[in-house]
Amino acid sequence: MAITGSPLTALLSAALFGLGFSVSALAAPTPELAAPAPQATLLQDQAQQEDEQDFNSPLTSAALLARVRGDLAVGQVRAAIAGLRLLLHQDPANLQGLLILADLHLLIQRGAVAETALKQAEQAGVPRAQVLTRLAEAYLQQNDPRRVLDELADLADLEPDLSAQMLAWQARAQVALGDRAQARALLERALTLVPDQPLVLTDLGRLTLLEGRRDEARATLDRVITLGRDTREAHAILAELDQAQGQPGAAERHLDAALEQAPERWLYRWRRAMVRIxxxxxxxxxxDLQAAAAVSPGFAGLDLARARLALAQENPAAAMQHIDAYLAVVPKDQAAFQVALQAAAGLGDPARLRSLAERLQRAAPDSPGPVMITAQARLIAGDAQGALDTLEPLARREVPAPELTLLRARALRALGRRDEAGEVVVRALERFPQDPRLRLWEAESLADRGEREAALRGVNAILANKPQDIPARMLRGRLLVEMGVLDEASREGRSLMDAVPGAPGGYRIVAAALVLAGDAQGARAVLSEALGRVRPQADLLVGLARLEVAAGDLSPALEHYRAALALEPDNLEAMAGLARHAADGEGGLDMLERLAQALQRDQDNPVLRAETIAALLARGQSKEAARVADETPIDLRRDAPEALGRARALALLAAERPGDALGVLGPLTSANPRQAEPRLLSARALAALKDQRAQEQFLAGWRLDPDAPLAAEVLDDLLAILPEGRARERLITEMSRVHPNALLVEVLRARVASAAGALAQAARHWKEVRRREPKHRRWLLEYLRTLLALDQRAEAIVTADAWLRESPKDAEVAVLLANHLFERGERGRAARYYQDVLAYQPDNPFALNNLALDFMGTKPAAAVTYAQRLLSLFPAQPKVLDTVGTVRLAVGDGTGAVEVLSRAHDKAPSDPQIAFHLAQALVAAAAPGRARELLRPIVSQDFAEQGQARDLLARLEAGAPGN
Known part of the structure; x- marks a missing residue:
């Protein structure tokens, strides 16, 4: 969370900007940082802290000075101070040492000590011109701007550049005294002396920013950067401005540049630490915090930063410890109380939340801020009604604060009073029509109601005035995705990834856009990058798991679902994902049971009911899914979100109840007339009823969203009821008229050609589809199947290999190609694909089965291993038993072969191939009579090994050995 508006931030900004406020007042009053009286000698406050042996150095003054400069070059301020003490002990009148020591005391905000050093330097012979600006800074650090104006006003005999700088310091003194008009006059006078003086321009930009003219201030500061000298303060101010405008990435770059010029500036490091959090x-x-603490360990702001860091590291206990220490020094910092509230919420400590709120109200009893933070504390603690009651006095007084409106709206929404929340915001917008936070709430409400175009107009209006508003940009990206403006959505998302790389929103937007564009592989890469750059979040893990499922890579998908549950044990989507995809022994049934139990406890939860239905459908339990759909409470049927209506319709379709599904889809379509999915599902239901109105509904839905993923599936349903020939050609014509360049038109042409047996023509259409959507996995599979049906192996291998280089764990693609090669006798080439698959999917049944058959003649031990693994996974499958028995027979285990093949024959007595293999095993086991009985009924049946079966029977009937 960005911390703005706190006393500490204001004072630090002033100190960082050189406006004459003291930061040292915030530091703990330790002896080390207590400033001595100005008349004290330079070393008096420090000499007693050093061992006497430290002053017995064999180094010359020049060598000591070089070592000091080396320490400063790497930001080692305290080491440099120690070196200067030693230097000045040996050479008290060393002018360079005195000036550097004064500068270092100015750096750590010890203006009084710096003043003493500067006056000693002047007495030792340093020209007054070299100490004037330093003295001005020392006076301002002591909160004594009047001395700057009284003692340092004489500019006679000064060079123009130094005169301009002194006028800038006098301007800072006027700002400290509250006279900004006089400050501006002094700066304008300075620019008449030296028009491009960096210090003067920097102070002018700072003053303009204080006056609220941000764009003008930025232009002035950018001018300083362009000059290329003395730019560190300009960079620091621009960083503060960028941070306030929601651009932490830009702020970090400015602070990097400032620290490159002045690595010893610990305040810059502190500020950069806040940005980096x-x-x-x-x-x-x-x-950065450690480096700042090495220079100024008593600075209270370190505790504020450490509290925020601990929160980011999900350590609320440490955060609370640091924020308590900070509030002991700065007790009325409302922004710090917000950090404290987050820490207390993370600890799950409602009592602490209430205590903090009461403490803040005691600290500032007449301010609306504490009341609002008290309400926020109650909201965090789950007491929405208490929050609303707390805010009521302010609401009655009509306190002019948009923050009050937003808190009331949040409390009302938490209480389920959404309409009232919306009315509160609408009334507030009449008073604050340009407030971006209220406008953003309004846009979010429009988006939630499905009014995306109106929501987008509202967001764009916010961004016209505040282009870098991160929450508004996040909402804009989400809306663009939902509206199908995918290229623009992706650009917005990637820009957000650069602006706030530690926030997940940009990654979500890009991944969603890529998924809808058919680039699941790209979406997987983006979410994987997100998990490497942001703190693990359950929704990111669930999103990545879904993409892995879509890519056919179940193993990592299950890992991601489990990781999401480890973060959020009650995450419904993760439970549902495991319930859908995990095997019975891997927790799939357990998760389904957990969903069912949760639904029993919370019958009115629409998300839970929808997820339970989807999980049941995924496990093939369509009747149970339909039962859960039928048991949906009446109120929930009427007011539930779209997802539940969709799940109910899918359950009824799976249960072969298309008429009932239409009953669900009718109201869903009426409530969402601009959405394609309800119409497409209605087309599916009508197609199941063989109702020709299916085409009308399909076209109505497809017209709304030609890129809807469901459209291709429903098109298959529609083709099943359309007669071949003219009806299908008319559909192509109609779709071409509605969306001439839509990809699905080319898909339809390919399907129609395939159905008509024109495979070469179908392959040309699929190739065009692939050219336009090269990363769409379903179209790749369709193209490969068509190529293989044409036995165009060379093209199929090139196409599959190119895909597998980008998606090396796509088992379905690899197995599809390998199975074809295996059937065509290219077993060596097929084996390479199977072995690649087993490296990441060790239980793949196709790979285990065919490798066992391939290796039984050349690598019998490997063949047996594959066969036994297959048997352990599928002990009751007749085809698996057939493979295992065949392998055992091939390696000489006739008895074992008979035993396994007998089990296979018992389970599939009408399968001629299994009967033939059992007959072979019986012959090997010296049981020719039983073999003949098995062979006689099957030799007249058509199967791959029919000829071999006839030959074997003929030999047995003739009394010859069967082998």
């Missing part, structure tokens, strides 16, 4: 660069933020 927002960017989720937690290790780098911690390193």
């Amino acid at each position: 927002d960017l989720d660069k937690l290790a780098a933020a911690d390193a």
Whole structure:
């Protein structure tokens, strides 16, 4: 969370910007940081802290000075101070040492000590021109701007550049005294002396920013950057501005540039740490805080930053410890109380939440801020009614604060009073028509109601005035995805990934856009990148798991679902994912049972009911899914979200109840007239009823969304009821008229050609589909199947290999090609694909089965291993038993072969191939009589080994050995 508006931030900004406020007032009053009286000697406050032996150095003054400069070059301020003490002990009048030591005390906000050093330097012979700006800074650090104006006002005999700088310091003093108009006059006078003086321009930009003219301030500061000298302060101010405008990435780059020029500036490091926490660069933020603490360990702001860092690291206990320490020094910082509330919420401590809220109200009893934070605390603690009651006095007084409106709206929404929440926001917009937060709430409400175009107009209006509003950009990306404007959505998402790489929103937008564009592989890569750059989040893991499922890669998908459950034990989507895809022994049935139990406890939860139905359908339990759909409470049927209506319709379709499905889909279509899916599902139901109105519904849905993934599936249903010939050609014509360049038209041409047996023509159409959508997996599989049906193996291998280079774990593609090669006798080439598949999918039945058969003549031990693995996975499948028995026979185990093949024959007595293999085993086991009985009924049946069966029977009937 960005912390803005706190006393600490304001004071630090002022100190960082050189406006004359003191940050040292916030530091703990330790002896080390307590400033001595100005008349004290330079070393008086420090000499007693050093061992005497430290001052007995054999190094010369020049060598000590070089070592000091080396320490400063790498930001080692305290080491540099120690070196200067030693230097000045040996050479008290060393002018360079005195000036550097004064600068270092200015750096750590010890203005009084710096003043003493500067006056000693002047007495030792340093020209006054070299100490003037330093003295001005020392006076301002002591909160004494009047001395700048009284003692340093004489600019006679100064060079123009130094005169301009001194006028800038006088301007800072005027700002500290509250006279911004006089400050601007002094800066304008300075620019008449030196028009491009960086310090003056920087202060002018700072003053313009204080006056609220951000764009003008940015232009002035950018001018300083363009000049290319003395730019560190300009970079620091721009970083503060970028952070306030929601651009932490840009803020970090400015602070990087500032620290490159001045690595010893610990305040820059502190500020960068705060920015890096927002960017989720937690290790780098911690390193910056350690560097800042090495220079100024008593600075209270370190505890604020460490509290935010601990929260980001999901350590609320440590966060609470640090924020308590900070609030002991800065007790009225409302932004810090927000951090404290987050920590208390993370600890699950409602009592602490209430205590914090009460403490803040005591600290600032007349301010609406504490009341609102108290309400926020109650909201976090789950007491929405308490939050609303807390806010009521402010609402009656009509306190002019958009934040109050938003808190009331959140409380009302949490209480289920969504309409009232919307009315509160609408009334507030009449008073604050340009407030971006209220406008964003309005846009979110429109989006939730499905009014996406209106929502997008609202978001665009916000961004016209505030282009870098991150929440508004996130909503815009989501809307673009939902509206199918995928290229623009992807650009917005990638821009957000760059702007806030530690936030998941940009990754979600890009991944969703890629999925809808058919590039599941790209979406997987984006979500994998997200998991490497942001803190693990259950929804990201679930999203990646779904993509792995779609890619046919179940093993990592199940791992992601389990990882999501480890983060959120009650995550419905993760439970449902495991219920759908995990095997019985891998927790699939357990998760389905958990969903069912949860539904028993929470009958009115629409998401839970929809997920349970989907999981039952995935496990083939269509009747049970339909039962759960039928038991949906009446109120939930009427007011439920679209997802539940869709799940109910799918369950009824799977249970072969298309008429009932239409009953569900009718109201869903009426409520969502601009959505394609209800119409497409209606087309599926009508097709199941062989009702020709299916085509009308299909075209109505497809017209709304020509890229809907469901459209291709429903098109298959529609083709099943359309007679070949003219009816199908008319469908092609109609679809071409509605969306001439739509990809699905080319898909339809390919399907119609395939159904007509024109495979070469179908292959040409599929090739065109692939050219236009090269990353769409379903179209790849269709193209490969057509090529293999034409026995165009060379083209199929080239196409599959290219895909597998990008998706090396796509088992379905590899097995499809390998099975064809195996059947065509290219067993060596097929074996390579099967072995690749087993490397990442060790239980693949096709690979185990065919490798066992392939190796039984050349590698019998490997063949037996594959066969036994297959048998352990599928002990009751007749085809598996057939393979295992064949392998045992091939390796000389006739008795074992008879035993396994007998089981296979018992389970599939009408399968002639199994009967033939059992007959072979019986011959090998010296039981020719039984073999003849098996062979006689099958030799007249058509199967692959019919000729061999006849030959064997003929030999046995003639009394010859069967082998």
